[in-house]
Amino acid sequence: MSGLALRQIEPEILDQLPETDPRAVASRRDLKRVNAIMAQARITASLLRANLVKPPRRILEIGAGDGTFMLKVAERLAPDWRDIELVLVDRLHLVSDTSFAAFGALGWKVRTVQADVFAYVDENADQCFDAVTANLFLHHFNDGELCRLFAGLSQIAPVFVATEPLRGSLPLLSAGMLWAIGANDVTRHDAAVSVRAGFAGEELSALWPQEPPFELQERRRGLFTQTFVARRGEAPGA
Numbered sequence: 106m107s108g109l110a111l112r113q114i115e116p117e118i119l120d121q122l123p124e125t126d127p128r129a130v131a132s133r134r135d136l137k138r139v140n141a142i143m144a145q146a147r148i149t150a151s152l153l154r155a156n157l158v159k160p161p162r163r164i165l166e167i168g169a170g171d172g173t174f175m176l177k178v179a180e181r182l183a184p185d186w187r188d189i190e191l192v193l194v195d196r197l198h199l200v201s202d203t204s205f206a207a208f209g210a211l212g213w214k215v216r217t218v219q220a221d222v223f224a225y226v227d228e229n230a231d232q233c234f235d236a237v238t239a240n241l242f243l244h245h246f247n248d249g250e251l252c253r254l255f256a257g258l259s260q261i262a263p264v265f266v267a268t269e270p271l272r273g274s275l276p277l278l279s280a281g282m283l284w285a286i287g288a289n290d291v292t293r294h295d296a297a298v299s300v301r302a303g304f305a306g307e308e309l310s311a312l313w314p315q316e317p318p319f320e321l322q323e324r325r326r327g328l329f330t331q332t333f334v335a336r337r338g339e340a341p342g343a
């Protein structure tokens with residue numbers, strides 16, 4: 106894993122482009138296909154099902170982007186989980202009316218919050234969620250920032266599920282081949298940066314606070330994804 110032994114965090118182009126820049130719009134479209142190739146929605150839905158003792162009432166997604174990733178998760182869960190209140194936090198407001206309507210049709214009530222995640226978590230420590238999710242988001246932050254974020258998240262929900270880029274040779278090679286699906290220069294650049302900033306082993310577990318006690322599960326799923334689950338209390342069915 107030469108050159109990949111340690112996380113390297115570099116700026117991503119998409120984070121620096123204006124919201125409506127055509128390259129940014131195209132890259133967000135690419136991201137949907139990347140999420141599909143990585144099977145991120147399927148993985149998140151199955152981790153939520155496996156780790157929630159009963160159907161949740163309130164879910165928070167941090168770094169939710171345009172909400173289309175969580176919509177795919179909701180489509181998988183909605184047959185069993187209805188009347189969910191979903192809060193989508195992102196520093197940009199990207200969720201379209203079409204997505205709001207699609208969540209509504211599934212019986213999920215969505216609220217978007219445009220905020221920096223650190224400020225949101227600090228200011229909403231008293232908010233109770235049943236679960237918090239993050240997809241292709243944590244790798245933006247260094248270990249110190251993640252420690253601070255995790256300390257806050259451990260106070261606001263009993264379950265945290267993250268699906269992040271796996272840092273490894275195959276994911277890096279595959280990022281370099283995204284031209285094959287027509288991905289633009291922004292997506293191709295940011296995909297490689299994301300893999301180098303991604304996670305392996307038990308790196309996320311090491312950053313989760315020791316108190317209150319949580320059970321941690323971290324592992325690779327599929328070829329490209331590192332999953333992390335922190336769950337307070339007993340396992341479902343235990």
Ligand SMILES: C[S@@+](CC[C@H](N)C(=O)[O-])C[C@H]1O[C@@H](n2cnc3c(N)ncnc32)[C@H](O)[C@@H]1O
Pocket residue numbers: 136140167168169170171172173174194195196197220221222223239240241242245
């Ligand atoms: C790679 S995108 C992933 C979006 C979504 N989770 C998905 O899978 O489609 C990362 C998102 O994190 C958001 N973001 C980055 N830094 C943030 C911060 N400090 N606070 C809130 N959102 C942030 C960006 O605006 C972007 O929408």
